[in-house]
Amino acid sequence: MSNAQDKAASSSRPAEGAQPRAVALIGPQGSGKSTLFDALLAAAGSPSPRRADSRARAMGTELRLGHCDFLGEPWALLDCPGSVEFAQEAAAALAVADLALVVCEADPARAAALAPAFHALEQAGLPAMVFVNKADTLGETRIRDTIAALQAHSRRPLVLRQVPIREGGQVTGYVDLVSERAYRWRKGEPSELIRIPEQMQAREAEARAALAEALADHDDALLEKVVEDTLPTPEDLYRPLHADVVAGALDPVLLGAAERRHGVLRLWKALRHDAPTPQETAARRGIAPEGEALAQCFRTVHAGHGGRLSYVRVWRGSLKDGATVNGARIGGITRFPAGEPAKVAEAGMGEIVALGRLEGVTTGATLSPSGTAPALTFPEPPPPVYALAIATEDRKDDVRLSGALQRLVEEDPSLGIQHDPETGQIVMSGQGDIHLGHAVARLAEAHGLRVSTTRPRIAYKETIRASARHHARHRRQTGGHGQFADVTLEVSPRPRGEGFTFEDRIVGGAVPRKFIPAVGEAAEEAAKKGPLGNPVVDIHVTLLDGAFHTVDSSDMAFATATRMAMQEALAKADPVMLEPVDHVTVLVPQDSTAAAQRLLSGRRGQILGYAEKPDWPGWDEVEALVPEAELHDLIIELRSLTMGLGTYRRRFDHLAEARGR
Incomplete structure (x- = not known):
């Protein structure tokens, strides 16, 4: 290890008595989230973890873990993929984080991109802060307009912690509303402490009053000062601000420019003051402080020669190398300072580490020495919205493909693998063409x-x-016993969805009872491939008449005659092709509702209606019946129409006559 790496490794180890905290950075692609991640680590004196490859760097497909130490306190930063197609990675990180840092752009027009993130945080009850990045590009845009645009998509109050200082039409710094200190940004250097500009004093007082009023909603002492129009001290604001953040009652908003390292140290200090401790997070999740060691696996990686790694957050007690959890022996404990693996003997409460060789431990599993700990909540993978049929280019690789696909799904639970018994294809499903393209690339790179x-x-x-x-x-007649069977069958349609039925109306023993089951089974078997080449459904078959030979008749002979009769009868019964039709629910921002309806109608969809989605302010759900044949690339066009925000879920509804476009 280099000196820098050695320093980073030592700084990532928790100081005596410190409580390791974990912050997950989330935000849409293009928001500068990964740049902020790098800037935070640099400000803490730790090099950024390397990305595995250029594809991950370009597409934002890879969760990055960075350990660092800031002012003597240990931290784990989780840089979550920004692409909506890799949202499960972000959801898994949020499940083990103490706080989410929501990174967004200053442009109000981009606010809708944060709606899924805000909703996920509200559902999980996870405390959060908002960092308005690229604040130096605000120009004449008012920060209050940016906050108002964001607030339209969040049920939690978003409260300004800082207001920008403008000089010459450009944002050059900010005023911290709690400490009432002003700072001017300096490129490549710490910000300069300055007096609050005279032209800013009225705006600062207005914004500080708004912050105090928001905090007073949950603090009686502060409320009394607000009612009496007494100016609160910084301490009057620090106390309820921390309590409200931990409780998830509001999200404070800070600003900066990560690429220039503006506002990063101030952000660190806010995180240090307001981020919950792992004990507070464990209490929020209902984890009792007493009991055996407890951890949760939130990520699984097959690291080539490094073997299987299970990334975990330790919620209680400590885990030692060689100990047994859930019936498996821990084969190494690893931290990743500066992106380089560093083996350790033990991981304590609050730490995020990778455990080696825990075969059989799945992502989301709760780990304990006894293996009997109650399951902790973990996000379910989103429903698939895109699928591809896959096949090996060399048939001799078919056996290896099964194991490789299993490992892919272990690493990424939002991938689905199914063998379709009706088409005979192996179908891979997931969150979009980029998601599945990444999985196919992983098959080639990691598994050959x-x-x-x-x-x-x-x-x-x-x-x-x-x-x-x-x-x-x-x-x-074949010499010796021959074969003989005679049947008269009638086929008739049944109502859609009622399936196959068989009836015999034989009288007088024209067909002996012992042969009739063979006729019914053969009729059902013959219906598996009709005159148009597909399984035939919703028909009633009646055996009307027949004849037999006392020596030459058999089950086999009657089955053969039945198949012959079925083939001809079905061809004469006006056969028609049926296609599966799905009930589709599309989720889009309200300004895209009309476009979504046109998209569905253009794909032979029958619009059933639309309504505002509960608990999603500014979003609609559009319901429609759409033929499955029209859904293959629906998600690609839907995201194109909605700046990447739209999604949908579907379920089979019924079969309908295929009429084409």
């Missing part, structure tokens, strides 16, 4: 498997619109 991808085939069915009957006789 090259696969081809195609659009999945649709499981079409067919049925009949008329009744028809057919008489068939099977006779074969």
Whole structure:
């Protein structure tokens, strides 16, 4: 290890009595979230972890973990992927974080991109701060307009902690509303402490009063001062601000420019003051302080020669190398200062580490020495919105493909793998074309498997619109016992969804009872491939008449005759192709609702209606019935129409006659 790496490694180890805290950075692509992650680590004197490859860097597909020490306190920073297609990685990080740092751009027009993040935080009850990045590009845009645009998508109050200082039409610094100190940014140097500009004093007083009023909602002592119009001291504001952040009652908003390192030290100090401790987070999650060691796995990685790594947050007690959890022996404990693995003997409460060789431990699992700890909540993967059929380019790789796909799903629970029994294809499903493209690339890079991808085939069915009957006789003489069977069948349509039924109306023993089950089974088997080449559904088959030979008749002979009769009868019964139709619920910002309806209608969709989504201010759900054949690339066009925000879920609804576009 270099001296810098050695220093980073030592700084990542918790100081005696310190409580390691974890902050997850979330935000849309382009917000500068990863730049802020690097800036925070640099300000703490720790080099940034390296990204695994250029593809991950370009697409934002990789969760990065950085350990550092700021003012003697240990921290773990989790840089979450910004792409909506890798939202499960971010959700997993949020599940083990003490606080989320929401990174956004200063442009109010980009505020809607934060709606999914705000909703996820509200659902999880996770405390958060907001960092308005690129604040030096605000120009004449008022920060209050940015906050108002963000507030439209958040149910929690967003409260300004800082207001910008403008000089010559440019943002050059800020006033901290709690300490009432002003700072001017300096490139490559710490900010300069200055007097609050005279032209800023009225605005600062107005914003500080608004902050005090927001904090007074949950603090009687401060409320009394506000009511009496007494100026609160910084301490009057620090106390309730910390309490409100920990309780998730409001989200303070800070600003800066990560690329220039503006506002980063002030952000660190705010995190240090207001981020909950791991004990407070454990209490919020209902984890009792007493009991055996407890941890939760939030990420699984197959690290080549390094083997399987289970990333965990320790919630109680400590874990030692070689100890047993959930019936598996820990084969190494690793921290990652400066992105380089560093083996340690033990991980204490609050730490985020990787445990080696825990076979059978899945992402989201709760770990304890006894293996009997109650399960902790963990986010469910989002429903799939895009799918590809995959096949190995070399058939001899088919056996290896199964194991490789299993490892991919262990690493990424938002990937789905299914073998479709009706089409015979292996179908990979996930969150979009980039998501699945990344998975295919992982198969090649990590497992040496090259696969081809195609659009999945649709499981079409067919049925009949008329009744028809057919008489068939099977006779074969082979020397010795021959084969003989004679049947007359009628096929008729049934209401959609009622399936296959068989009935015999044989009278007088025209077909002996012992052969009738063979006729029914053969009729059902014959319906698996109709005249149009697809399984036939919703039909009633009636055995009307027949004949037999006392020596040459058999189950096999009657099955053969039945298949002959079914083939001809179905062809005469006005067969028609059926396609699956799904009930689709599209989630979009309200200004995209009309465009979403046009998109669905253009894909042969029947619009059922739309309404505002509960608990999602400014968003609508549009419901429609859409043929499955029209859904393959729906998500790509939907995201294109909604700045990447729209999504949908679907479920099978019914089969309908295929009429084409």
